[in-house]
Amino acid sequence: MAQNIYQNSTELTQLHGKPIYMRDVVDACLYGRLNLFLQGNTGDGKTQLAKDAMSYFGDKSLFVLGRNDMDTRELFRQLNPEFFKALKEGRLERGTNIRELTDKIDTHLIVVDEMPNCVPAVRAQLFNLFDGFVELDGVAYPIGKGYSVGIATGNIGQRFTESSNDLGRALKDRMHVVVDTDYFYPQASDTLDILAKSTNPRVEFGTDKKDESARIMQKAREIAEQDVPLEKLIVANYLLHGLDYCSKGSKRKMKEAWPNQLENNEQGSDVALVLPCSTRAAKSILRLSQSFDDIVRTKGASQEAVQAGYLDSMMQAYKFVAAYSGVLNESMVDAKYDGNKYSAMDAVITTTRQQFEAQKENIAGGTYDAFSGKTNQKVMDKFTGRWAFMKSILQDFAKRQGGK
Numbered sequence: 001m002a003q004n005i006y007q008n009s010t011e012l013t014q015l016h017g018k019p020i021y022m023r024d025v026v027d028a029c030l031y032g033r034l035n036l037f038l039q040g041n042t043g044d045g046k047t048q049l050a051k052d053a054m055s056y057f058g059d060k061s062l063f064v065l066g067r068n069d070m071d072t073r074e075l076f077r078q079l080n081p082e083f084f085k086a087l088k089e090g091r092l093e094r095g096t097n098i099r100e101l102t103d104k105i106d107t108h109l110i111v112v113d114e115m116p117n118c119v120p121a122v123r124a125q126l127f128n129l130f131d132g133f134v135e136l137d138g139v140a141y142p143i144g145k146g147y148s149v150g151i152a153t154g155n156i157g158q159r160f161t162e163s164s165n166d167l168g169r170a171l172k173d174r175m176h177v178v179v180d181t182d183y184f185y186p187q188a189s190d191t192l193d194i195l196a197k198s199t200n201p202r203v204e205f206g207t208d209k210k211d212e213s214a215r216i217m218q219k220a221r222e223i224a225e226q227d228v229p230l231e232k233l234i235v236a237n238y239l240l241h242g243l244d245y246c247s248k249g250s251k252r253k254m255k256e257a258w259p260n261q262l263e264n265n266e267q268g269s270d271v272a273l274v275l276p277c278s279t280r281a282a283k284s285i286l287r288l289s290q291s292f293d294d295i296v297r298t299k300g301a302s303q304e305a306v307q308a309g310y311l312d313s314m315m316q317a318y319k320f321v322a323a324y325s326g327v328l329n330e331s332m333v334d335a336k337y338d339g340n341k342y343s344a345m346d347a348v349i350t351t352t353r354q355q356f357e358a359q360k361e362n363i364a365g366g367t368y369d370a371f372s373g374k375t376n377q378k379v380m381d382k383f384t385g386r387w388a389f390m391k392s393i394l395q396d397f398a399k400r401q402g403g404k
Contacts, residue, residue, distance in 0.1 A: 004023070004052055005048055005051075005052055006022075006023070006045050006048045006049040006052045007186060007190045007193060007194055008021060008022045008023070008045070008184070008185075008186040008187075008190055009021065009186070009187050009189065009190050010022070010184045010185060010186060010187055010190075012024075012025060012179075012184050012320075013316050013319070015292055015293075015296050015301075015309070015312060015313060015316055016293075016296045016301040016302075016305040016306055016309045016312065016313070017296075017301060017305065018296040018299040018300065018301050019299075020292065020295070020296070020316070022049065022179070022181070022184055023049070023052075024292075024295050025177070025179060025320065026049060026052075026053050026151070027291075027295060028288055028291035028292050028294075028295055029149065029151075029176070029177055029288070029291070030053065030056065030109075030149055030216050030220070031216065031219045031220055031223055031291040031294060031295075032220065032223055032287040032288055032290065032291035033147065033148075033149055033220050033224070033287070034149070034176040034177050034284055034287055034288060034291075035130045035149060035150040035151070035152070035174060035175045035176045035177070036149075036150075036151045036152070036175065036176070036177045036178075036179070037115075037151075037152045037153075037154070037175035037177070037178045037179070037324075038050065038151065038152070038153045038154075038179055038181055039153070039154050039155070039178065039179070039180055039181065039324070040155070040180055040181030040182045041155060041181075041182055042155045043201075044181060044182070044185070045181070045186070046153040046181055047113050047153050050111045050113070050151045050153055051063065051111065053109060053111070053151060054109055054111060055210075056109070056211075056212045056213065056216055057108045057109050057211065057212070057213045057216075058210065058211030058212075058213065059211075060106055060107055060108045060109070060144075060211065060213055061107060061108065061109040061110070061111065062075065062104060062107045062109070062110045062111070063111045063113065064110065064111065064112045064113070065112075065113050065114060066112050066113060066114045066115045066116070066117045066118045066122070066152075067114075067117060067118065067122075068117065068118060068119045068122060070118070070122055071125070072122070072125040072126060072128075072129055072134065073125065073134060073135065073136055075102075075104055075134075076101060076102055076104050076105050076134045076136065076141070076143075077101055077102060077136055101136075101141065105134070105141060105143060106143075106144060106145055107143055107144055107148065108144045108147050108148055108149065108213050108216075108217070109148070109149050109150075109151065110129050110130075110143075110148065110149075110150045110151075111150075111151045111152070111153075112126060112129075112150065112151075112152040112153070113152075113153050114153060114154060114155070115152040115153065115154050116154040116155070117154075126150075126152075127174055128140075129143065129148075129150060130150035130152075130174050130175065131174065132144065132148045146217075147213075147216075147217045147220060150175070152175060176281075176284040176288075176321065177284065177288060177320050177321055178320070178321075178323065178324035178325065179320060180323075180324065180341070180342075183340070183342055219294070222294075223287070223290050223291055223294060224287075226290055228286055228290065229307070229310055230367070231310045231311070232286060232289060232310050232313070232314055233286075234363065234390075234393070235310070235311060235314040235356070236282045236285060236286055236314070237282075237389055237393065238352070238355070238356075238386075238387075238389070239276060239277045239281075239282060239285065239318060239322075240276055240277060240279065240282050240389075241276065241386075241388075241389035242276075242355070242386040242387060242389060243270075243274060243275070243276040243277070243386070244275075244276040244386075245271075245385055245386035245388070246258070246262055246266060246271050247262060247263040247265075247266055247271075248261065248262065251271075251275050251276060252275075252276065258272075258275070259271070259272035259273075259329055259332070268332075268336075269351075270347065270348050270351045272329060272332060273328065273329050273332050273333075273336075273344060273347065273348060274322075274327050274328055274329070274344075274348050275326075275327040275328075276327070277318075277321070277322055277325070277327060278325075281321055281322060281325055281327075284317075284321045285314060285317045285318050285321045285322075286314075286317075288317035288320065288321060289310075289313040289314045289316075289317035292313055292316060292317060293306045293313050311353065311356055315349045315352065315353070318345070318349070319342065319345045319346070319349065322345065323341040323342055323344075323345045324341060328341055328344055328345075332344070355386070355387075359382070359383075359387060359390075362379055362382040362383065362390075363390070365379050366379045366380065366382075366383070366390065366394045367394065367397070369394070369398070370393075370394040370395075370397035370398040370401070371397060371398075371401060372398075372401065373398055373401035373402050374398055375394055375395060375398050380394065
């Protein structure tokens, strides 16, 4: 970042032999145009990390303190000076525009601090900002001239829960990536340096205002235009369709009956632990995976390692997109994983790896046949249960090649 005040050498994960740190996750979200929610105990650096990110964008970033009486729309409009001039000169015409947009409409990064403090009506306005537009007088105006990202923070005691409000899961889904910073606390060596450098308890704004927005926007375009490997698309479909499978047919269709009405042999397994992700989340996983790959390449990971490690990349992205998205069975997480959602996600990832290892040859063989315009019934018969979705994919591939 342009100026790094936040300090944390704790590894969140390893990818292709390279470490991923908290700052890398922020960078990956900026490169992938993914909104990020940082939650954790108060005073541990979430806001500082977000403000460090603002230093990338010069004066094209916006800091907002979440509160119940705010109207986010007022950040983007002001009284038109020409209105007062015309009024003074006595030439005011009917239909004169009283308000106009401010230059804040060009903002690339919006940071909302303490977002859980906001009442649902304000959060609904934030939905628009995080989706990249502001609604003024019934007209939607895009923010950031094609590039905008939102970072929000909140204390651990202010988590969004579906039981407390019906906007919780929708907001978390819009935030794309959620990181609980308490599980990745800075090392003692970090806090020693932090305390030695300054005893100022206030969050600091960086003095380096170098505008790197052009570089970040170019990186975002490159990642958006990359061809996503077929292997990653198959992983994404497993998360959408494979994890939906259960003895009742579909977890989605079970609705509130999941997981209590699952068969006994499914209780305690990942069938009862996790729901399938949403299509929006699948897109976020793919984009975050691509961004992670780009970051570790800059750290020296070879292209061969990146290509061969597509499943690792997707699983790490899945972990940070899905852990707090509402797909986990909270009761099972509390009972079996001591409330640690990341441990629960690791268990799901372990099973997913086993599933892909068991089907590796069938996927490769079926894909080869399909791209030759045919399907092999013996191979197709291998795709049952949570893998039944592969039949549709292979049949479609074969049809596109002129096969049957």
